[in-house]
Amino acid sequence: MLPSPAEDPLPVPLLEREPELAAAIRAVDALCSPAPSGGLIIYRGEAGIGKTALLTEIRRRAGGRCTVLSATGAETMTSVPFHVVRQLLLPALLTEPEDRLRRLFGDRFELTAPALALAPPTGPLADPQGVRDGLDRVVTRLAEQQRGKPLVVLVDDAHWADAESLTWLAAFAGRLPALPLLVVLAHRSDAYADPRTGPGPGNRPDARTEPAATLLRRLGDQARLTVTLSALTEEATTDLVRSALGHRTDAPFCRELWTVTGGNPYETVELLAQVRDRRIEPVADSAGRLRDLGASSRGDGLADRLEQLGSDATRFAWAAAVLGTDISPRVAARLAGMGRDTADDCAHRLREARVLTGTDPLEFTHPLVATAVYRAIPPAVRTALHGAAAWAVTDAGLGAAAASRHLLEVHPDDDPEVVAQLRDAAREHLAVGAPDAARRCLERALQEPPPPEAYAEVLYELGCAALLTSPDATVRHLRSALDLPGLAAALRTDATCRLAQALAHSNQLRQASVAVATEAARTPPGPARTRLQAAHFMYESFRAAEDDPEGRSRRLADLADRLKGTDSAERALLSLRAFDAMLRGEDAAHVVDLCDRALLDGRPARGVGWTDTEWGFETPAMVGIAYAFTDRPDRARDLFEEAVRAYEISGWSGAHLAFAHTLLGLAHRRAGDLRQAETFLREGLRLADRVGTGLAVHWDAVCLLIDTLVARGRTAEARELADRYAFGPPWPSAMVMPDGPSVLGRLLLAEDRVREAVSELEAAGAALEARGRRNGTWAPWAYDLVRASLAAGDTDRAARNAALARAHAERFGTDTALGEALRCQALLAAPDEARTLLSRAVRHLEASPSRYEHAQAVYDHASALACPAALSRAAALATTCGADALTAQAEEALAHHR
Known part of the structure; x- marks a missing residue:
């Protein structure tokens, strides 16, 4: 047995940390000022350098004036989702009465409270972004309600924080300067280099440590101050040695102790304790023993x-x-x-x-x-201890998720009970918004391995768990599941649809279409086959290019036109048919009738709603989009507002909510409310940027926003946006809403890049005509090609395209399409005929919901008439819809007539 240490505790003064501590105290002073300002301070340094001691002193100094919450990352807890967040928040939240607790969470209680272990999950799948948004709200409200004692958050050993907590903190850090909240975080300086090796939770070869390093870098980029702690100097080490061992300690002894420890405070204190334990005299003759003693405190x-x-x-x-x-x-x-x-x-x-x-x-x-x-x-003992710990946790009633961190460390042993535990843990992780934790459990379950009859099911569950975070992994796992026996018919259908969804997310629409078509061919008639057929039609419709567009549209029309919308399958097919008919520029009245049949009393029916997973959000979205482009933006707006509400209530704060805001922007753009359109489109783009890059919603939001900015006359902003998001060829395999090449051509024309505009618009028109897509409101290439051709001096091409646009508009039949086609034809007509055509265009557009296009027509007509009253009206209409450049044009023309 080791000798007992002296009864007096070893003094551990905080040496050579005055500047670092002063920086934190200044930040606390700013937080406690009449105009409080928060922020993030990061301390980093090697293990044992004194980060914890510094945070402890900051806690002591701030404790009298502030409310301090603290947490510490742990190497053995890196696989436990929200471990650090729970340490931070639970001590404060558990003291709150339930009514006040619910007020803190607002409408996010059901979504976010399970992540903090404050309530059981309410559903099988929580949106991770929604959970993070809920945490934002809780911490923000906690910070705002700390009257007189502002909030200080301390996080030690952040390099060992769980991924879910660190991801939230890295995103939340950007909001800190605007909040009465100071976060002080400490991590090892080598965390960026991912130095963790050897056995241990979080150190397995498959552990995802690079994202943690990336998140720490993001935090560093947002910090108001980042300090790297240095080792103690020889002088400070000497002071520490003499304060512990007496002032008569020999200088050679102090110097050797500093050399052995490298000035590392932890190793210095530990070595001093051993010197005291062994009653070693601190003299020069004893210095030779220090190196062996120092080694005994490590490894x-x-x-x-x-x-x-x-x-x-x-x-x-x-x-x-x-x-x-x-x-x-x-x-x-x-x-x-x-x-x-x-x-x-x-x-x-x-x-x-x-x-x-x-x-x-x-x-x-x-x-x-x-x-x-x-x-x-020893490895065998460690594995056995983890196995025993897993069952001890389970027996204590703490749940499969709590036991899973131990099961992850147990060697595979063909144990069905371990597989069942890990599958249960994965479900618990998904229900609190931790899909990566679920993925780890299911990957480990496959290594066990599962019984043959359950192997395909585990692969299916793994594919579903990875859908939100890794579409490529989803594709791999679901294909493997479908290749194996053991999946029930319903699971096969669902696995195929999810496989297609993941392929679509990976910009592989053709493969998505083939996957559902192949499964549909082997599925007997019934609801499952109808679902697969509908998915096939949908992915073919969304493709930027397809093999037999006319044949597909004909088959879809034959299947759907006679349906009444009596069940979810019929409503899904009607939605697809309405969307396809809108793109093809078929009779708009028929398109609207199809949309009406796809809904129930004007709203998505249960089973095909915004948050229903069987048919997907695309089903109601296609109805709303079809309404928007058939002069029914009011109905589209109602549907899309419902989508936003549904996603906010459900906590779906990722791509779904981004798409809903983008769709609302579309509805306002088609109604001619350009200001509101821009607001919703920018919000959709902001939300999309939080999720990832290059997503389908990015293309749609950017395309619509460029179109809106050009309409407002802000061409330079539109170009900057296009360049920032690489809007242009190569185009994605999925179509862009509205037609991307048409909008790019419109932007080029607005920039007076006429030759490039003609080339882009001609190519867009050829591709769309080949597919039978003739809706000039969705794809206004012909209108803009007329203007570009005239600017290039090619009146023959302008006349051909004006006639084509008029024919398509007559077939489609909306007032917007007819008015726009008449405006184009007026560009080629003699003055008297042009005035007549513009008068008719004004009447059509006045009857339409398209206020911006109406303002354009009124301006064109007023200019042709040289009528000040009409120009004044055009200026007023343009101002109302937010078309700033058109307002300026009309006012300038009006000034010339005064």
Whole structure:
């Protein structure tokens, strides 16, 4: 047994940290000022450099004036989702009465509270972005309600924070300067280099550590101050040695101790403690013993020290290392296979040896100690301890998710019960918004492996779990599941539809279409086959190019035109048919009738609603889009407002909500409310940017926003947006809404790049005509090609396209299409005929909901008439719809007539 340390505690002054501490105190002062300002401070440095001591002192200094919340990352807890967030928030939230707690969460309680273990999940799948938004709201409200004692958040060992907590914190950090909230975070300086090696939770070869390094870099970019802590100088080390061992300590002894420890504060204090334990005289003759003593406080040396404490203490320390943090002495004793009295004695000896601290719960004295003990456990023993810990957690009723971090460390052993536990844990993780944690559990379940009859089901579950985070992995797993026997018919259909969805998300629309068509061919007639057929039609419709567009449209019309919309399958087919007929420029009245039949009392029916997963959000979206382009933007707006509400209530804050805002922008653009359109489109783009890059919703939002900015006369902004998002060829495999090449041609024309505009618009027209897509409101290439051709001096081409646009408009029959076609023809007519055509265009557009196009027609007609009253009206209409450039044109023309 190691000798006991002296009764007097070893003094540990905070040396050479005055500037770092002063920076934090200044930030606390700013937080407590009459005009509080928050922010993020980051301290980084090597292990043992004193980060924890610095945060402890900041906590002490801030505690009298501020409300301090704290958390510490742990190497053994990196796989536990929201572990750090729970440490931070639960102490504050658990003291709140339920009514006040719900007010803190607002309408996000059902979504976010399960992630904090405050309430059971309300559904099988929580949107991760929605959970993060809910955490934003809770922390913001906590910060705002701390009257007189502003909020300080301390996070130590952030390099070991779980991915879910770190992802939230990295996103939330951008809001800190505007909040009365100071976050102080500490992590190892080598975390960027991902130095973690050896056995241990989070250190497996498949552990995703690079995202953590990326998130720490993002946090560093947003910090108001980042400080790298340095080792102690020889002078500071000498002061520390003499304060611990007496002022008569020899200088050579101090110098050797500094050399051995490298000025690392933790190693210095630990080595001093061992010097005191062994009653070593701090004189020059003893300096030679320091190097061996220093080695005993690290790695193998610490393992040797444990052995000196005896086998019982070693087993207890191993059990504690497996449990990680908040160590229950009772559970540790159970894992170590010893009684209570023996466990109490072991804990006492480990406290004396500076391995453990506390009573119940126990903690390791330093993360370096915890790591050294954990890595000293023989692999077979470590695996057995994790297995025992998993069942102990399960027996305690803490749930499969809590046990899963231990099951992840157990060697595969063909155990169906382990597979079942891991599948249950994955479901629990998905329900709280942690799909990556679910993925890890299911990947481990496959290694067990599952029984043959369940293997395909586990692959299916793994594919579904990866859908939100890794479409490529989803494709791989679902294809494997479909290639194996064992999937029930309903699961085969669902797996195929999810496979197609993942392929579509990966810009592989043709493969998505083939996948559902192939499965439909082998599925007997019934609802499942109808669902697969509808999905096939949808993906073919969304493709930018397809093999037999006319044949597909004909087959879809034959299948859907006779339907009444009596069930979800019929409504889905009617939605597809309405969307396709709109694109083809068929009779708009028929398109609207199809849309009406696809809805129930003007709203999506249950089963095909915005949050229904069987048919997907595309079904009601296609109805709304068809309405928007058939002069029914009011109905489209109602549907899209319902989508926003549905996603906000459900906590779907990712791509779905981004798309809903984009669709609302579309409805306002088609109604001619350009200001509102821009507002919703920018919000849709902002939400999309939070999710990823290059998504389908990015293309749609950027396309619509460019069109809106050009309409407002802000061509330079539109170009900057196009360049920033690489809007242009190569186009994605999915169509862009509205037609991307047409909008790019419109932008080029607005920039007076006439030759390029002609080329782009001609190519767009040829591609659309080949597919039979003749809706000039969706794809206004012909209108703009007329103007570009005239600018290039090619009146023959202008006349051909004006006639084509008129023919398409007559077939489609909306007032918007007819008015726009008449405006184009007026460009080629003699003055008297032009005035007549423009008069008719004004009447059509006045009857339409398209206020911007109406304002354009009134301006054109007023200019042709040289009528000041009409010009004044055009200026007023343009101002109302937010067409700033058109307003300026009309006012300038009006000034010339005064």
